[in-house]
Amino acid sequence: MSPDLTPSPDLFDAETRVLSAARATFDDPHAGLAEHREALGGLLAGYERLLRETRRLIGRSDREELEMNRLNQRLHELAGELEYRATHDSLTGVLNRAAVIEHARTLLGTSGMALVVLDIDHFKRINDSFGHPVGDQVIRGVVACLQPLVPPAARIGRVGGEEFTVLLPGRSIDVAETLAEQMRAAIAAHDFHLPDRSAVTASFGVGALAKGSSFDVAYRCADEALYAAKRGGRNRVMCADHVYG
Structure with a gap:
Protein backbone atom coordinates (compact mmCIF):
# COMPACT_ATOMS: atom_id res chain seq x y z
CA MET A 1 0.00 0.00 0.00
CA SER A 2 1.42 3.37 -0.99
CA PRO A 3 1.91 5.91 1.79
CA ASP A 4 -0.61 8.69 2.25
CA LEU A 5 0.91 11.69 0.47
CA THR A 6 -1.90 14.08 1.40
CA PRO A 7 -0.20 17.25 2.67
CA SER A 8 -0.91 18.35 6.22
CA PRO A 9 -3.26 21.34 6.45
CA ASP A 10 -1.56 24.71 6.90
CA LEU A 11 -2.66 26.10 10.26
CA PHE A 12 -1.94 29.62 8.99
CA ASP A 13 -3.48 29.23 5.53
CA ALA A 14 -5.87 32.20 5.95
CA GLU A 15 -3.08 34.49 7.17
CA THR A 16 -0.78 33.32 4.36
CA ARG A 17 -3.39 34.18 1.73
CA VAL A 18 -4.07 37.64 3.24
CA LEU A 19 -0.31 38.32 3.38
CA SER A 20 0.16 37.22 -0.25
CA ALA A 21 -2.68 39.47 -1.41
CA ALA A 22 -1.27 42.43 0.52
CA ARG A 23 2.21 41.87 -0.94
CA ALA A 24 0.78 41.64 -4.44
CA THR A 25 -0.98 44.96 -3.90
CA PHE A 26 2.18 46.49 -2.43
CA ASP A 27 4.23 45.31 -5.43
CA ASP A 28 1.64 46.52 -7.98
CA PRO A 29 2.75 50.00 -9.12
CA HIS A 30 -0.73 50.63 -10.55
CA ALA A 31 -2.68 49.82 -7.36
CA GLY A 32 -4.71 52.76 -6.14
CA LEU A 33 -5.66 53.99 -2.68
CA ALA A 34 -8.73 51.78 -2.50
CA GLU A 35 -6.70 48.65 -3.23
CA HIS A 36 -4.10 49.59 -0.62
CA ARG A 37 -6.80 50.27 1.97
CA GLU A 38 -8.41 46.94 1.22
CA ALA A 39 -5.07 45.16 1.53
CA LEU A 40 -4.35 46.97 4.82
CA GLY A 41 -7.79 46.04 6.15
CA GLY A 42 -7.14 42.40 5.29
CA LEU A 43 -3.79 42.56 7.06
CA LEU A 44 -5.35 44.11 10.17
CA ALA A 45 -8.11 41.50 10.29
CA GLY A 46 -5.60 38.68 9.82
CA TYR A 47 -3.29 40.12 12.47
CA GLU A 48 -6.13 40.47 14.97
CA ARG A 49 -7.22 36.89 14.32
CA LEU A 50 -3.64 35.67 14.70
CA LEU A 51 -3.25 37.63 17.94
CA ARG A 52 -6.48 36.15 19.37
CA GLU A 53 -5.43 32.64 18.40
CA THR A 54 -1.94 33.14 19.83
CA ARG A 55 -3.38 34.34 23.14
CA ARG A 56 -5.76 31.37 23.20
CA LEU A 57 -2.94 28.91 22.52
CA ILE A 58 -0.68 30.52 25.12
CA GLY A 59 -3.49 30.37 27.68
CA ARG A 60 -4.15 26.75 26.83
CA SER A 61 -0.45 25.95 26.99
CA ASP A 62 -0.16 27.59 30.42
CA ARG A 63 -3.16 25.63 31.70
CA GLU A 64 -1.76 22.40 30.31
CA GLU A 65 1.63 23.14 31.86
CA LEU A 66 -0.02 23.75 35.22
CA GLU A 67 -2.01 20.54 34.86
CA MET A 68 1.13 18.64 33.86
CA ASN A 69 2.97 19.99 36.91
CA ARG A 70 0.03 19.03 39.12
CA LEU A 71 -0.07 15.52 37.67
CA ASN A 72 3.70 15.18 38.02
CA GLN A 73 3.51 16.23 41.67
CA ARG A 74 0.71 13.74 42.28
CA LEU A 75 2.75 11.03 40.57
CA HIS A 76 5.65 11.69 42.94
CA GLU A 77 3.24 11.60 45.89
CA LEU A 78 1.76 8.30 44.74
CA ALA A 79 5.24 6.84 44.24
CA GLY A 80 6.11 7.88 47.79
CA GLU A 81 2.87 6.39 49.13
CA LEU A 82 3.49 3.12 47.29
CA GLU A 83 7.05 2.94 48.60
CA TYR A 84 5.83 3.63 52.15
CA ARG A 85 3.14 0.95 51.91
CA ALA A 86 5.66 -1.52 50.53
CA THR A 87 8.04 -1.01 53.47
CA HIS A 88 5.78 -0.21 56.44
CA ASP A 89 3.25 -2.10 58.49
CA SER A 90 -0.22 -0.72 57.83
CA LEU A 91 -1.41 -1.10 61.44
CA THR A 92 1.48 0.50 63.30
CA GLY A 93 3.49 2.50 60.75
CA VAL A 94 6.78 0.80 61.70
CA LEU A 95 8.86 -1.19 59.19
CA ASN A 96 7.46 -4.46 57.91
Missing part, protein backbone atom coordinates in the same frame (compact mmCIF):
# COMPACT_ATOMS: atom_id res chain seq x y z
CA ARG A 97 9.39 -7.74 57.94
CA ALA A 98 10.90 -7.37 54.46
CA ALA A 99 12.04 -3.81 55.17
CA VAL A 100 13.59 -4.88 58.50
CA ILE A 101 15.65 -7.56 56.77
CA GLU A 102 16.74 -5.23 53.97
CA HIS A 103 17.66 -2.44 56.38
CA ALA A 104 19.58 -4.82 58.65
CA ARG A 105 21.59 -6.24 55.75
CA THR A 106 22.39 -2.72 54.56
CA LEU A 107 23.62 -1.77 58.03
CA LEU A 108 25.74 -4.90 58.33
CA GLY A 109 27.58 -3.91 55.18
CA THR A 110 28.97 -0.84 56.96
CA SER A 111 28.87 -1.48 60.70
CA GLY A 112 27.95 -3.87 63.43
CA MET A 113 24.66 -3.63 65.27
CA ALA A 114 22.60 -5.06 68.07
CA LEU A 115 19.04 -6.24 67.71
CA VAL A 116 16.17 -6.77 70.08
CA VAL A 117 13.30 -9.13 69.32
CA LEU A 118 10.17 -9.08 71.43
CA ASP A 119 6.89 -10.93 71.52
CA ILE A 120 3.70 -9.92 73.34
CA ASP A 121 2.92 -12.47 76.05
CA HIS A 122 -0.36 -14.41 75.82
CA PHE A 123 -1.48 -12.38 72.82
CA LYS A 124 -3.76 -15.15 71.56
CA ARG A 125 -5.66 -14.97 74.82
CA ILE A 126 -6.20 -11.23 74.29
CA ASN A 127 -7.54 -11.76 70.78
CA ASP A 128 -9.71 -14.71 71.79
CA SER A 129 -11.09 -13.01 74.88
CA PHE A 130 -11.67 -9.48 73.60
CA GLY A 131 -11.55 -9.65 69.81
CA HIS A 132 -9.12 -8.53 67.15
CA PRO A 133 -9.88 -4.78 67.44
CA VAL A 134 -8.65 -4.90 71.04
CA GLY A 135 -5.66 -6.96 69.89
CA ASP A 136 -4.85 -4.27 67.31
CA GLN A 137 -5.13 -1.65 70.04
CA VAL A 138 -2.58 -3.58 72.11
CA ILE A 139 -0.17 -3.87 69.16
CA ARG A 140 -0.35 -0.13 68.54
CA GLY A 141 0.11 0.49 72.25
CA VAL A 142 3.27 -1.62 72.36
CA VAL A 143 4.77 0.41 69.51
CA ALA A 144 3.82 3.59 71.35
CA CYS A 145 5.78 2.30 74.36
CA LEU A 146 8.87 1.56 72.26
CA GLN A 147 9.08 4.71 70.18
CA PRO A 148 10.09 7.21 72.92
CA LEU A 149 12.85 4.87 74.10
CA VAL A 150 14.73 3.98 70.93
CA PRO A 151 17.60 6.23 69.76
CA PRO A 152 17.09 8.27 66.56
CA ALA A 153 19.15 5.91 64.38
CA ALA A 154 17.25 2.82 65.54
CA ARG A 155 14.46 1.21 63.54
CA ILE A 156 11.42 -0.61 64.88
CA GLY A 157 9.84 -3.31 62.76
CA ARG A 158 6.82 -5.56 63.06
CA VAL A 159 7.97 -8.96 61.84
CA GLY A 160 4.96 -11.06 62.85
CA GLY A 161 1.48 -10.74 64.28
CA GLU A 162 2.67 -9.83 67.77
CA GLU A 163 6.44 -9.96 67.25
CA PHE A 164 8.69 -6.93 66.81
CA THR A 165 12.35 -6.22 66.14
CA VAL A 166 14.43 -3.17 67.05
CA LEU A 167 17.62 -2.61 65.03
CA LEU A 168 20.33 -0.67 66.88
CA PRO A 169 23.24 0.37 64.60
CA GLY A 170 26.66 0.38 66.26
CA ARG A 171 25.33 -0.64 69.68
CA SER A 172 26.82 -3.28 71.95
CA ILE A 173 24.84 -6.17 73.33
CA ASP A 174 25.08 -4.65 76.82
CA VAL A 175 23.53 -1.37 75.64
CA ALA A 176 20.83 -3.32 73.80
CA GLU A 177 20.08 -5.37 76.91
CA THR A 178 19.65 -2.22 79.00
CA LEU A 179 17.35 -0.73 76.38
CA ALA A 180 15.35 -3.96 76.17
CA GLU A 181 14.83 -3.89 79.92
CA GLN A 182 13.54 -0.30 79.66
CA MET A 183 11.15 -1.39 76.92
CA ARG A 184 9.96 -4.35 78.97
CA ALA A 185 9.27 -2.14 81.98
CA ALA A 186 7.45 0.46 79.86
CA ILE A 187 5.11 -2.13 78.38
CA ALA A 188 4.43 -3.74 81.76
CA ALA A 189 3.58 -0.35 83.30
CA HIS A 190 1.40 0.85 80.39
CA ASP A 191 -2.39 0.89 80.76
CA PHE A 192 -3.73 -0.84 77.65
CA HIS A 193 -7.34 -0.38 78.82
CA LEU A 194 -8.24 -4.04 78.46
CA PRO A 195 -11.83 -4.82 79.44
CA ASP A 196 -10.69 -6.91 82.41
CA ARG A 197 -8.04 -4.28 83.36
CA SER A 198 -5.29 -6.89 83.11
CA ALA A 199 -1.72 -5.90 82.27
CA VAL A 200 0.11 -6.62 79.04
CA THR A 201 3.69 -7.86 79.10
CA ALA A 202 6.30 -8.87 76.54
CA SER A 203 9.31 -11.15 76.43
CA PHE A 204 12.63 -10.07 74.89
CA GLY A 205 15.63 -11.65 73.21
CA VAL A 206 18.80 -9.66 72.52
CA GLY A 207 21.62 -10.37 70.10
CA ALA A 208 24.54 -8.57 68.47
CA LEU A 209 26.08 -8.75 65.01
CA ALA A 210 29.57 -7.82 63.82
CA LYS A 211 30.10 -5.99 60.53
CA GLY A 212 29.67 -8.32 57.56
CA SER A 213 27.91 -11.01 59.59
CA SER A 214 24.80 -12.95 58.61
CA PHE A 215 21.58 -11.36 59.76
CA ASP A 216 19.72 -14.67 59.50
CA VAL A 217 22.08 -16.43 61.90
CA ALA A 218 22.10 -13.64 64.48
CA TYR A 219 18.33 -13.17 64.27
CA ARG A 220 17.81 -16.86 64.89
CA CYS A 221 20.03 -16.68 67.99
CA ALA A 222 18.19 -13.62 69.33
CA ASP A 223 14.92 -15.40 68.62
CA GLU A 224 16.14 -18.40 70.61
CA ALA A 225 16.95 -16.03 73.49
CA LEU A 226 13.40 -14.67 73.21
CA TYR A 227 11.91 -18.14 73.56
CA ALA A 228 14.21 -18.84 76.48
CA ALA A 229 12.61 -15.78 78.10
CA LYS A 230 9.19 -17.26 77.31
CA ARG A 231 10.15 -20.60 78.88
CA GLY A 232 11.65 -18.80 81.87
CA GLY A 233 8.31 -17.27 82.82
CA ARG A 234 7.78 -14.45 80.29
CA ASN A 235 7.99 -10.69 80.92
CA ARG A 236 11.78 -10.82 80.96
CA VAL A 237 14.90 -10.13 78.85
CA MET A 238 17.35 -12.80 77.76
CA CYS A 239 20.58 -12.34 75.77
CA ALA A 240 22.24 -14.55 73.18
CA ASP A 241 25.51 -16.07 74.36
CA HIS A 242 27.88 -13.96 72.24
CA VAL A 243 28.29 -11.56 69.36
CA TYR A 244 27.79 -13.27 66.03
CA GLY A 245 29.86 -12.52 62.99
Whole structure:
Protein backbone atom coordinates (compact mmCIF):
# COMPACT_ATOMS: atom_id res chain seq x y z
CA MET A 1 0.00 0.00 0.00
CA SER A 2 1.42 3.37 -0.99
CA PRO A 3 1.91 5.91 1.79
CA ASP A 4 -0.61 8.69 2.25
CA LEU A 5 0.91 11.69 0.47
CA THR A 6 -1.90 14.08 1.40
CA PRO A 7 -0.20 17.25 2.67
CA SER A 8 -0.91 18.35 6.22
CA PRO A 9 -3.26 21.34 6.45
CA ASP A 10 -1.56 24.71 6.90
CA LEU A 11 -2.66 26.10 10.26
CA PHE A 12 -1.94 29.62 8.99
CA ASP A 13 -3.48 29.23 5.53
CA ALA A 14 -5.87 32.20 5.95
CA GLU A 15 -3.08 34.49 7.17
CA THR A 16 -0.78 33.32 4.36
CA ARG A 17 -3.39 34.18 1.73
CA VAL A 18 -4.07 37.64 3.24
CA LEU A 19 -0.31 38.32 3.38
CA SER A 20 0.16 37.22 -0.25
CA ALA A 21 -2.68 39.47 -1.41
CA ALA A 22 -1.27 42.43 0.52
CA ARG A 23 2.21 41.87 -0.94
CA ALA A 24 0.78 41.64 -4.44
CA THR A 25 -0.98 44.96 -3.90
CA PHE A 26 2.18 46.49 -2.43
CA ASP A 27 4.23 45.31 -5.43
CA ASP A 28 1.64 46.52 -7.98
CA PRO A 29 2.75 50.00 -9.12
CA HIS A 30 -0.73 50.63 -10.55
CA ALA A 31 -2.68 49.82 -7.36
CA GLY A 32 -4.71 52.76 -6.14
CA LEU A 33 -5.66 53.99 -2.68
CA ALA A 34 -8.73 51.78 -2.50
CA GLU A 35 -6.70 48.65 -3.23
CA HIS A 36 -4.10 49.59 -0.62
CA ARG A 37 -6.80 50.27 1.97
CA GLU A 38 -8.41 46.94 1.22
CA ALA A 39 -5.07 45.16 1.53
CA LEU A 40 -4.35 46.97 4.82
CA GLY A 41 -7.79 46.04 6.15
CA GLY A 42 -7.14 42.40 5.29
CA LEU A 43 -3.79 42.56 7.06
CA LEU A 44 -5.35 44.11 10.17
CA ALA A 45 -8.11 41.50 10.29
CA GLY A 46 -5.60 38.68 9.82
CA TYR A 47 -3.29 40.12 12.47
CA GLU A 48 -6.13 40.47 14.97
CA ARG A 49 -7.22 36.89 14.32
CA LEU A 50 -3.64 35.67 14.70
CA LEU A 51 -3.25 37.63 17.94
CA ARG A 52 -6.48 36.15 19.37
CA GLU A 53 -5.43 32.64 18.40
CA THR A 54 -1.94 33.14 19.83
CA ARG A 55 -3.38 34.34 23.14
CA ARG A 56 -5.76 31.37 23.20
CA LEU A 57 -2.94 28.91 22.52
CA ILE A 58 -0.68 30.52 25.12
CA GLY A 59 -3.49 30.37 27.68
CA ARG A 60 -4.15 26.75 26.83
CA SER A 61 -0.45 25.95 26.99
CA ASP A 62 -0.16 27.59 30.42
CA ARG A 63 -3.16 25.63 31.70
CA GLU A 64 -1.76 22.40 30.31
CA GLU A 65 1.63 23.14 31.86
CA LEU A 66 -0.02 23.75 35.22
CA GLU A 67 -2.01 20.54 34.86
CA MET A 68 1.13 18.64 33.86
CA ASN A 69 2.97 19.99 36.91
CA ARG A 70 0.03 19.03 39.12
CA LEU A 71 -0.07 15.52 37.67
CA ASN A 72 3.70 15.18 38.02
CA GLN A 73 3.51 16.23 41.67
CA ARG A 74 0.71 13.74 42.28
CA LEU A 75 2.75 11.03 40.57
CA HIS A 76 5.65 11.69 42.94
CA GLU A 77 3.24 11.60 45.89
CA LEU A 78 1.76 8.30 44.74
CA ALA A 79 5.24 6.84 44.24
CA GLY A 80 6.11 7.88 47.79
CA GLU A 81 2.87 6.39 49.13
CA LEU A 82 3.49 3.12 47.29
CA GLU A 83 7.05 2.94 48.60
CA TYR A 84 5.83 3.63 52.15
CA ARG A 85 3.14 0.95 51.91
CA ALA A 86 5.66 -1.52 50.53
CA THR A 87 8.04 -1.01 53.47
CA HIS A 88 5.78 -0.21 56.44
CA ASP A 89 3.25 -2.10 58.49
CA SER A 90 -0.22 -0.72 57.83
CA LEU A 91 -1.41 -1.10 61.44
CA THR A 92 1.48 0.50 63.30
CA GLY A 93 3.49 2.50 60.75
CA VAL A 94 6.78 0.80 61.70
CA LEU A 95 8.86 -1.19 59.19
CA ASN A 96 7.46 -4.46 57.91
CA ARG A 97 9.39 -7.74 57.94
CA ALA A 98 10.90 -7.37 54.46
CA ALA A 99 12.04 -3.81 55.17
CA VAL A 100 13.59 -4.88 58.50
CA ILE A 101 15.65 -7.56 56.77
CA GLU A 102 16.74 -5.23 53.97
CA HIS A 103 17.66 -2.44 56.38
CA ALA A 104 19.58 -4.82 58.65
CA ARG A 105 21.59 -6.24 55.75
CA THR A 106 22.39 -2.72 54.56
CA LEU A 107 23.62 -1.77 58.03
CA LEU A 108 25.74 -4.90 58.33
CA GLY A 109 27.58 -3.91 55.18
CA THR A 110 28.97 -0.84 56.96
CA SER A 111 28.87 -1.48 60.70
CA GLY A 112 27.95 -3.87 63.43
CA MET A 113 24.66 -3.63 65.27
CA ALA A 114 22.60 -5.06 68.07
CA LEU A 115 19.04 -6.24 67.71
CA VAL A 116 16.17 -6.77 70.08
CA VAL A 117 13.30 -9.13 69.32
CA LEU A 118 10.17 -9.08 71.43
CA ASP A 119 6.89 -10.93 71.52
CA ILE A 120 3.70 -9.92 73.34
CA ASP A 121 2.92 -12.47 76.05
CA HIS A 122 -0.36 -14.41 75.82
CA PHE A 123 -1.48 -12.38 72.82
CA LYS A 124 -3.76 -15.15 71.56
CA ARG A 125 -5.66 -14.97 74.82
CA ILE A 126 -6.20 -11.23 74.29
CA ASN A 127 -7.54 -11.76 70.78
CA ASP A 128 -9.71 -14.71 71.79
CA SER A 129 -11.09 -13.01 74.88
CA PHE A 130 -11.67 -9.48 73.60
CA GLY A 131 -11.55 -9.65 69.81
CA HIS A 132 -9.12 -8.53 67.15
CA PRO A 133 -9.88 -4.78 67.44
CA VAL A 134 -8.65 -4.90 71.04
CA GLY A 135 -5.66 -6.96 69.89
CA ASP A 136 -4.85 -4.27 67.31
CA GLN A 137 -5.13 -1.65 70.04
CA VAL A 138 -2.58 -3.58 72.11
CA ILE A 139 -0.17 -3.87 69.16
CA ARG A 140 -0.35 -0.13 68.54
CA GLY A 141 0.11 0.49 72.25
CA VAL A 142 3.27 -1.62 72.36
CA VAL A 143 4.77 0.41 69.51
CA ALA A 144 3.82 3.59 71.35
CA CYS A 145 5.78 2.30 74.36
CA LEU A 146 8.87 1.56 72.26
CA GLN A 147 9.08 4.71 70.18
CA PRO A 148 10.09 7.21 72.92
CA LEU A 149 12.85 4.87 74.10
CA VAL A 150 14.73 3.98 70.93
CA PRO A 151 17.60 6.23 69.76
CA PRO A 152 17.09 8.27 66.56
CA ALA A 153 19.15 5.91 64.38
CA ALA A 154 17.25 2.82 65.54
CA ARG A 155 14.46 1.21 63.54
CA ILE A 156 11.42 -0.61 64.88
CA GLY A 157 9.84 -3.31 62.76
CA ARG A 158 6.82 -5.56 63.06
CA VAL A 159 7.97 -8.96 61.84
CA GLY A 160 4.96 -11.06 62.85
CA GLY A 161 1.48 -10.74 64.28
CA GLU A 162 2.67 -9.83 67.77
CA GLU A 163 6.44 -9.96 67.25
CA PHE A 164 8.69 -6.93 66.81
CA THR A 165 12.35 -6.22 66.14
CA VAL A 166 14.43 -3.17 67.05
CA LEU A 167 17.62 -2.61 65.03
CA LEU A 168 20.33 -0.67 66.88
CA PRO A 169 23.24 0.37 64.60
CA GLY A 170 26.66 0.38 66.26
CA ARG A 171 25.33 -0.64 69.68
CA SER A 172 26.82 -3.28 71.95
CA ILE A 173 24.84 -6.17 73.33
CA ASP A 174 25.08 -4.65 76.82
CA VAL A 175 23.53 -1.37 75.64
CA ALA A 176 20.83 -3.32 73.80
CA GLU A 177 20.08 -5.37 76.91
CA THR A 178 19.65 -2.22 79.00
CA LEU A 179 17.35 -0.73 76.38
CA ALA A 180 15.35 -3.96 76.17
CA GLU A 181 14.83 -3.89 79.92
CA GLN A 182 13.54 -0.30 79.66
CA MET A 183 11.15 -1.39 76.92
CA ARG A 184 9.96 -4.35 78.97
CA ALA A 185 9.27 -2.14 81.98
CA ALA A 186 7.45 0.46 79.86
CA ILE A 187 5.11 -2.13 78.38
CA ALA A 188 4.43 -3.74 81.76
CA ALA A 189 3.58 -0.35 83.30
CA HIS A 190 1.40 0.85 80.39
CA ASP A 191 -2.39 0.89 80.76
CA PHE A 192 -3.73 -0.84 77.65
CA HIS A 193 -7.34 -0.38 78.82
CA LEU A 194 -8.24 -4.04 78.46
CA PRO A 195 -11.83 -4.82 79.44
CA ASP A 196 -10.69 -6.91 82.41
CA ARG A 197 -8.04 -4.28 83.36
CA SER A 198 -5.29 -6.89 83.11
CA ALA A 199 -1.72 -5.90 82.27
CA VAL A 200 0.11 -6.62 79.04
CA THR A 201 3.69 -7.86 79.10
CA ALA A 202 6.30 -8.87 76.54
CA SER A 203 9.31 -11.15 76.43
CA PHE A 204 12.63 -10.07 74.89
CA GLY A 205 15.63 -11.65 73.21
CA VAL A 206 18.80 -9.66 72.52
CA GLY A 207 21.62 -10.37 70.10
CA ALA A 208 24.54 -8.57 68.47
CA LEU A 209 26.08 -8.75 65.01
CA ALA A 210 29.57 -7.82 63.82
CA LYS A 211 30.10 -5.99 60.53
CA GLY A 212 29.67 -8.32 57.56
CA SER A 213 27.91 -11.01 59.59
CA SER A 214 24.80 -12.95 58.61
CA PHE A 215 21.58 -11.36 59.76
CA ASP A 216 19.72 -14.67 59.50
CA VAL A 217 22.08 -16.43 61.90
CA ALA A 218 22.10 -13.64 64.48
CA TYR A 219 18.33 -13.17 64.27
CA ARG A 220 17.81 -16.86 64.89
CA CYS A 221 20.03 -16.68 67.99
CA ALA A 222 18.19 -13.62 69.33
CA ASP A 223 14.92 -15.40 68.62
CA GLU A 224 16.14 -18.40 70.61
CA ALA A 225 16.95 -16.03 73.49
CA LEU A 226 13.40 -14.67 73.21
CA TYR A 227 11.91 -18.14 73.56
CA ALA A 228 14.21 -18.84 76.48
CA ALA A 229 12.61 -15.78 78.10
CA LYS A 230 9.19 -17.26 77.31
CA ARG A 231 10.15 -20.60 78.88
CA GLY A 232 11.65 -18.80 81.87
CA GLY A 233 8.31 -17.27 82.82
CA ARG A 234 7.78 -14.45 80.29
CA ASN A 235 7.99 -10.69 80.92
CA ARG A 236 11.78 -10.82 80.96
CA VAL A 237 14.90 -10.13 78.85
CA MET A 238 17.35 -12.80 77.76
CA CYS A 239 20.58 -12.34 75.77
CA ALA A 240 22.24 -14.55 73.18
CA ASP A 241 25.51 -16.07 74.36
CA HIS A 242 27.88 -13.96 72.24
CA VAL A 243 28.29 -11.56 69.36
CA TYR A 244 27.79 -13.27 66.03
CA GLY A 245 29.86 -12.52 62.99
